[in-house]
Amino acid sequence: MQFTPEHEAVRDTLLRFIDREINPHVEEWETAEIFPAHEVFRSLGRLGLLGLTKPEAYGGSGLDWSFAMVMAETLGRIRCGGVPMAIGVQTDMATPALARFGSDELRREFLVPSITGEFVACLGVSETEAGSDVASIRTTARSDGGDYVIDGGKMWTTNGTQADWMCLLANTGDGPAHRNKSLLCVPMNTPGVSISRKIRKIGMMASDTAQVHFDGVRVPQRFRIGEEGQGFTYQMLQFQEERLWAAATLLQSLQSCIEETIAYTRERKLFGSTVLAQQWVHFSLAELQTELESLRALTYRAVEMLVRGEDVTQLASMAKLKAGRLARQIPDSCLQFWGGMGYTMENPVSRLYRDGRLTSIGGGADEVMLSIIAKQMGILARR
Ligand SMILES: Cc1cc2nc3c(=O)[nH]c(=O)nc-3n(C[C@H](O)[C@H](O)[C@H](O)COP(=O)(O)OP(=O)(O)OC[C@H]3O[C@@H](n4cnc5c(N)ncnc54)[C@H](O)[C@@H]3O)c2cc1C
Numbered sequence: 001m002q003f004t005p006e007h008e009a010v011r012d013t014l015l016r017f018i019d020r021e022i023n024p025h026v027e028e029w030e031t032a033e034i035f036p037a038h039e040v041f042r043s044l045g046r047l048g049l050l051g052l053t054k055p056e057a058y059g060g061s062g063l064d065w066s067f068a069m070v071m072a073e074t075l076g077r078i079r080c081g082g083v084p085m086a087i088g089v090q091t092d093m094a095t096p097a098l099a100r101f102g103s104d105e106l107r108r109e110f111l112v113p114s115i116t117g118e119f120v121a122c123l124g125v126s127e128t129e130a131g132s133d134v135a136s137i138r139t140t141a142r143s144d145g146g147d148y149v150i151d152g153g154k155m156w157t158t159n160g161t162q163a164d165w166m167c168l169l170a171n172t173g174d175g176p177a178h179r180n181k182s183l184l185c186v187p188m189n190t191p192g193v194s195i196s197r198k199i200r201k202i203g204m205m206a207s208d209t210a211q212v213h214f215d216g217v218r219v220p221q222r223f224r225i226g227e228e229g230q231g232f233t234y235q236m237l238q239f240q241e242e243r244l245w246a247a248a249t250l251l252q253s254l255q256s257c258i259e260e261t262i263a264y265t266r267e268r269k270l271f272g273s274t275v276l277a278q279q280w281v282h283f284s285l286a287e288l289q290t291e292l293e294s295l296r297a298l299t300y301r302a303v304e305m306l307v308r309g310e311d312v313t314q315l316a317s318m319a320k321l322k323a324g325r326l327a328r329q330i331p332d333s334c335l336q337f338w339g340g341m342g343y344t345m346e347n348p349v350s351r352l353y354r355d356g357r358l359t360s361i362g363g364g365a366d367e368v369m370l371s372i373i374a375k376q377m378g379i380l381a382r383r
Pocket residue numbers: 089122123124125126127128129130131132133155156157158159201204209358361362363364365366367368371
């Protein structure tokens with residue numbers, strides 16, 4: 001991966017913003033179990049950071065996805081996982097399909113304000129009865145005149161309590177499960193949309209997660225992204241960015257975890273020496289760094305392929321799988337070396353231990369990644 005001065009400029013701008021505007025507030029937001037998304041996104045929007053890969057015609061910078069990767073990686077400097085995840089939902093999970101397939105009118109209405117940071121976006125795919133099995137979602141959007149009438153609900157909606165609009169996957173027809181769905185832009189202030197509850201979690205505390213209910217919600221059909229019946233396909237494409245984003249953002253946070261553990265164990269004395277001087281400890285850290293470099297190589301290779309316009313389904317799934325595995329292994333091993341200090345809430349390693357656990361579940365569980373990889377390898381039949 002070749003980084004240019006333009007990549008470094010994005011990294012520097014974002015780093016300065018994180019140091020000045022985000023990290024000083026992280027503890028307060030973690031305690032409050034929410035962060036002020038509108039305020040933070042408007043500032044990111046002013047810096048041009050919410051539309052790096054989006055078309056210039058809609059206020060974006062029209063750059064390739066290596067810039068999104070640099071942004072995701074740099075967001076790993078934030079001292080919690082919840083805020084980077086919320087930003088990733090805005091830039092690379094709820095908006096790629098709209099940018100790619102939305103009509104000009106729809107992009108002006110929802111994409112432009114999502115790039116300026118005026119609107120907070122959320123993604124509504126998962127439901128109480130359907131997460132890994134996306135094809136089995138039950139929320140319907142029934143045609144009625146020039147409108148859709150939406151009934152059902154979405155579960156685990158990141159940014160859900162604050163969002164202005166949702167990129168919603170719903171059944172718009174009765175055909176086969178992979179061809180009966182559409183993606184719709186749904187303003188969250190439409191009558192009939194309600195937040196059933198804010199979900200409490202073991203990690204990602206600063207990120208709000210909502211259960212959302214739809215009761216006879218009426219939106220015009222022009223709010224549909226692209227063609228009717230193509231929603232499942234569009235969402236599967238949108239997942240590629242989400243999965244690469246998840247891998248990229250962990251590169252830096254896992255690196256910090258190793259480095260902070262080295263710094264702590266270098267100082268911590270025991271048995272006439274330091275924790276770091278114990279061979280088991282420094283060999284383990286060397287092993288973990290090697291694993292992390294393999295994730296970096298895999299992620300960079302997948303991003304290079306994406307930038308060249310190649311199909312990255314297999315490598316993006318592998319990167320997400322490996323990221324999920326390391327998001328468990330690295331903080332768990334490092335936490336051990338902090339002893340009792342690792343078991344406290346104030347510890348950066350224990351926060352990553354809790355936050356990072358989500359990577360093996362969200363955006364497609366490890367087992368879903370394994371089944372995609374097996375299909376790509378020709379072991380399992382593709383649908
Ligand atoms: C904090 C948080 C934020 C989230 N944000 C969003 C969001 O913004 N928008 C959104 O739409 N969703 C979001 N999600 C949902 C997330 O994507 C789902 O939780 C995930 O897809 C798994 O679905 P599920 O929880 O229903 O688990 P299930 O589908 O019930 O799966 C349970 C377990 O079954 C196993 N499994 C699954 N498939 C297979 C298989 N093929 N073979 C073997 N075992 C398998 C796995 O171990 C899996 O963990 C979020 C979730 C969390 C926890």
